[in-house]
Amino acid sequence: MAVSAPGGHDRDMNEDAMNEPTDTQPHRLTRTRSGRMITGVCSGTAAYFGVDPTLVRLAAAILTVLTSGAGILLYVAAALIIPEEGKDVSIAQELINKQTHRNDSV
Template structure:
């Protein structure tokens, strides 16, 4: 049995589950090990202090930061599958 491949380093990715706009602040929070809410508040403060110039960084980071891979298919069978009522093939 082989072990799943695990990256030997932290990966900066936009999560699929904890998003408000695109997941940039949430991804940065997970990468840095802090609450994403603190990153969001810090970004809002930075945007105010720079008179909105920091807002230009958000779409750039959104474009550059890759999205988390989608989770694997669920272990149950889809009821919309035409073979749903039949026993699974052996």
């Protein structure tokens, strides 16, 4: 059994293991391609928070019923704002970039 040192540290803990980075890429919220039902918003949100997609879908449905449909607007906004898995920009950003590029060339 390990003896705890003052400050709550275990004397048997490996100091090198504590200093190693656990993840090299930042954790991003994306719309997933696998497990999606419509656009991947709920499955992507579930993957980001580490919960079951069914719970996120249920919460979205309850939110939609309790807010008389505002959950649908939030879902559509999320589908436009959250980028798809493997892409750097969202649908909304792509549309803005196209419009900006069109205006610059005129």
